[in-house]
Amino acid sequence: MSDRPIGDLAALRRAAPSTLLPAVLTATGLADGYVTRPSPLGDVYVAFNDEGVSAVDVATDPARFEARFAERFGRPAVPAAALPEALAARIDRAIAEGRPGALPLDLRSVTPFQAAVLAKTAEIPRGEVRPYGWVAGEIGRPGATRAVGSALARNPVPVVIPCHRVVRSDGVLGRYSLGEDANKRRLLEMEGLDVDGLAALAARGVRLVGSDTTHVYCHPTCGHARRITDAHRVEFRSAADAERAGYRACLRCRPAAAA
Amino acid sequence: MDAPPLDTLTAALAADLDGAFPDLVRLLQDDLFSGALRLTGGWADAEDVAQEAFVRAYRALQGYPPERIRALRLRGWMWTIALNLCRNRARSRARRPETALGEGVEPPDTGVGPEQAALDADGSGRLGALVAGLPWAQRRGVVLRHVVGLSYEEIAAAVERPVGTVKADVHRGLARLRAAVGTEEAP
Incomplete structure (x- = not known):
């Protein structure tokens, strides 16, 4: 064979x-x-x-x-x-x-601090922004503003976790990790945010706005703040100023935590 | 990226399973796929079998101590895993009368160019069908020896039979193929 x-x-x-x-x-x-x-x-x-x-x-x-x-x-x-x-x-x-919703995320690559920053950031509604210091305060780490910035710069899932909605308290948008910095402005404008208006407000030293009918103060981009008519809008330089004027913090955007 | 030769791979796998495992796949994927294609008789079945065999191999290696990995004869070992999967696929395929053995051995979506199609039509296509028609033990032997290129010793280890039995299976399979080719070539 x-x-x-x-x-x-x-x-x-x-x-x-x-x-x-x-x-x-x-x-x-x-x-x-x-x-x-x-x-x-x-x-x-x-x-x-x-x-x-x-x-x-x-x-x-x-x-x-x-x-x-x-x-x-x-x-x-x-x-x-x-x-x-x-x-x-x-x-x-x-x-x-611009939020995870039902999408499962693999965040095993981040530290517990970063995870807390990302989870808090994911709560910021579309078309609104919060200062870095607000995120730090909300996660119980007031003063860790810089670390919040670093954590967001390392966000592994930008857009889905909307780090573009966290900005500097002086109205400057700050750095953005996805592509170029200008993408942060693009995303916010596509969400309907008046970026220049916000910057102009911040340039005048205004950090918070309130209503003289409800005596509630908010972040300027909070959905509640945007319903205040010009005749009733009051501007504040800080949460302390607002509290001294007899205003209480909005329960929705919780501005008291802002640094 | 070139994979390292098989004989240095066991040491690499023992030292860093996750790092070296992709090289194992690169090195043996054409063997596994070609063999599975001729043993199952279907392109999609062969893809499934090859993938499943590698995944099972990885899971097994995760549980092996390094000295056991170093002592493995990888090619035969991979075929021990793959043959069981091939046999199950071939059996279930045989029970589906609409897909005769040897059909569907080309990629879907006409990934085959006209030249390759012509080649298959008069050459390997017919030979492939004849191979697919062999009894299991003979088909296994012929495919592993002459399509995949394993040694008799590797085949014997993979099928857990004596070398002599494997040789006899291959010889019988070849004889049967020769007879079939002769019949078809007769005027």
Whole structure:
């Protein structure tokens, strides 16, 4: 009996599809999958794993994104063959609304302090902004304003956790981690915020506004503050000024915590 | 990115499983996929089997102490895992009469160019169908020896049978293929 093969059995070999390696690495948790999704800032890269969405980023090309992801998270991101439809809908909704909502997030890469900053930031409503010092006060770390800034600069999921809604108390928008700083203004303006108006107010030293009918004071962009008519609007330089004038802090935007 | 050769990979896996595992996939994915394609008879089945085999291998390696990983003969070991998956797929495929063995062995969406399609139509397509029609033990032997390129010793370890039995399976399978080819080539 001959062991000589017939025909060309070796020609029955086929190269594995290019999707196999990414599928194995994501299934074993050795890599995150990623896709691109539309956002108000153009297409963004969205990485995810079994825990949830791990990163939102902008980059000029996939290779650049993959390099940034690997450097930051210590594991590769590989193109996902397909995005589960339910996850795609949740991602698109979270990006459009600028809040996580039902979208699961993988925040294992951040410290407990950063996680607290991100969770608080996620509560800021669309079209409104809060000072860095407010976030620090709300999480029980008054004075940690600078650390809040650093934590937000390292936000792994910008837009979805709306770090663009945290600004300096002097009305300057501050740095933004997703793409360029100007993106922060773009996002806020798309949410309907009058950025120049807010800056002009801050330039006059105004940090808070109140209503002389309710005697409640708010952050200027709070939904309640925006309902105050000009005739009844009162301006304050600080929470202490407002309290001295007999005003109480709004329960919705809690301005007392602002530094 | 070039993967390191297989004989240095066990040491790398033992030292840093997560770091070295992608190289294991890179090194063996064409073997696993080609073998699974000819053993299951379906492109999608082969993709599933190859993926599942690597995932199971990773989970198993996570539980092995380093000295056990260093002592592994990776190629045969991977096929021990993959063969069970292939056999289950081949069986369930055989129970689906609408998808005869040997059909659907090309990628969906006409990823195959006209030249490749022509080649398959008169050459490997028919040979592939004949291989797919062999009894399991013979098909397993022929595919692992002559498509994947394992040694008889590696095959024997993977199927947990004596080398002599594996050789006999391969010889019988080849003889059957030769007879079938001869019949088809006769005028």
